[in-house]
Amino acid sequence: MKSHLYPLLMGLAVFLAAGTVMATGPLGVHPVDLIAALAGRGSAEAELALALRAPRLVAAIMTGAALAGAGATFQILFRNPLVAPDLLGVSSGAGLGAAVALLAGAGIAAVQGAAFVGGALAAGLTLVCAALARTGDPRLSLVLTGLVTGALASAGLGLAAVLAEPYSQLPTLTYWLLGSFSRATLTEAVLACLPAAAGASVVLWLGFRLDALSLGDEQARSLGLPAGTLRLIAVAAATLMTSAAVAVSGVVGWIGLLAPHAARRLVGEQASRLVPLSMTIGAAFALIIDRLSTAFGPAELPVGLLAAAVGAPAFLVLFILTSRRSA
C-alpha cells in the first residue's frame, strides 16, 4: 500500500468508529440524521445528541491518539517496549499541576493550563537531571530520572488528596484523577487538540529520524544526524501531546502502552508506519472506552478505571503472544 494512503484510511477508520459510537447507546441517532445535524439542518434529537456527545468524542479521540502517539514515540526513542508517557513523569506532573489548580478553586481553563505547566516542568526536571547524570547510557539515565520525577509528582498528588476539602474538592479531584472525557466543553476540547496536533505533526515528521535514534545516539551521530537535538525535539513533542491529553481527560493510563504494542504486531517497528497506526488504534480504543463508560446504567464509570480494566489484560495477552513469537 502507498504510504501516503495510510493517514487517510486511518482518519476514515476513526471517523467511522465515532459515527458508530454516536449512532448507538443512549441518545443514539441515525447516521443520516447526524450528518444533517452536522450541516445544521438535523432534527432536534440529533442536534441535542451532537451538542451533548461531540465534546466527549473529540476529547476521547484526541486523548487516545495523543497518548498512543506519545507512547509509540517514547518506545521507539528509548528502544524499550515497556515505556509509556508516564516514563518521563509527564502524566503525573500534569496531574499534579491540575490538582493544585483544583485545590486553588480554579476554573477548568486554568486547570488545563496548570496541567500543561506541570507536565512541562516534570519533563524539564527529568531532562535536566538526566543531562546532569549523563554517565554511561543516556537512555537509561533518562528512564531513571523520569521514574524519580514520577514518584515525586505522585507523592504530591497524594498530599493534594489529603489536603483537599473532603466534601467539595475531594470528589472533583478524585474523579479527575480517575479520568473522564466529559469535563471539557466542545471549545475546550477543540482548543486542546491544537497542541496535541502540533506535537503529532512533529512526531510524524521525525519518522525515519526516530528509527535512527532508536539505534542509539552514537549510531545516529555516526550517520550524520544531530542526535541530541533530534532527541530533545522528539521528547518535547511527545510531552506536549501527553500534557494536552491529561489536561482534557485527567489521568488515563494504558493507552500509551497498549496501542503501540498492537500496532507493532500489525506493521512492525518502522516509525513512519508505527506512529500513525498507534494513534489510530489509541483513538479507537478511547472511543470504545467512552462507549463502555455509559453502558452500565445511569452513573458514568471513570474512563481511567475502564482503560485499566480493559487495557491491562489486553496488554498482557499481546505481550505474551509477542514474546512467544519472538522466542
Added chain:
Amino acid sequence: MSRLVSRDLIAGRKGFALNPLDLDLPGGSVVALIGPNGVGKTTLLKTLAGLLPPLAGTIQAGSCAYLPPPGTVGAGFTALHLVALGRAGRRVWSTGLAKADIEDARSALDRLGIINLADRPFDRLSSGQQQLVLIARLFVQDAPVCLLDEPLALLDPAHAVAVENATRQLAAEGRVVIASTHDLDFAARVDSVLTLDRDGAITAQTGPLTPETLAALFGVPVSICACCGRPICGG
C-alpha cells in the same frame, strides 16, 4: 581520493590518554589496527570518527562512519530500511527518505549478495548477516572514511570472508578503511598495519609483522608456523 590526516592528535578519556598521533592515510587501502584488549583501540576509532572529543590535536577528514562490533546494533525494522538510513545524514531536515535512497539501499544489498535479507527484521538475522547489512549501509552512507571496530569478531569463516571482501570493496572505491582486529591472519593480509601497545604508542608497521613485534605487543611468545608461515601465539 579521500584522505585521513591527524596532527598531534591525543585520543583518550578521563584518566587515560594515548600518545600523540600524526596520521596521513590515503584512501584506497585497508588498514588493520591491532593491540591487546583495553589499550584504547575503540577510543582511538571513536575519536577519529568524531564521536569522542580529542584531548588535543586536530583531525582532517570528510565525514567518518563508525561501525561497532558485530551483534551490538539492534533494530526491529527491516534490513532494507536500516541500510536506507545510511542516507539519514543527507536528509536531516527534509520530509523523509527519498525513493532513490531506498533503491540505492536495495542495490547495495544486491551487490553484497544479500538482497534476500532485504525484508527480514534486522534483529532476526545472524550476527554475520547483520554485519554484512551494516557494511551495505556504509556503501549507501558513502562516507570517505570508514572505521570498523572488530568487524570480524563472532563471525563464522564464510561470513568472515564475505565481510573481509566487502571491506576491500569499500577501500577499492577510494575510501580510507581502518579495521581494529584480533585476527592476525586478517592483519597479515591487509595493506598496512597500525599497532597500539600498552604504553599508548601507535606505530605504523613497515613490512610484514614479525614474531618479535607481535610478542612484544601482546606479551606472549610468538613463533611462525614452518609450513604456512602464519604467526602462532603462545607456542
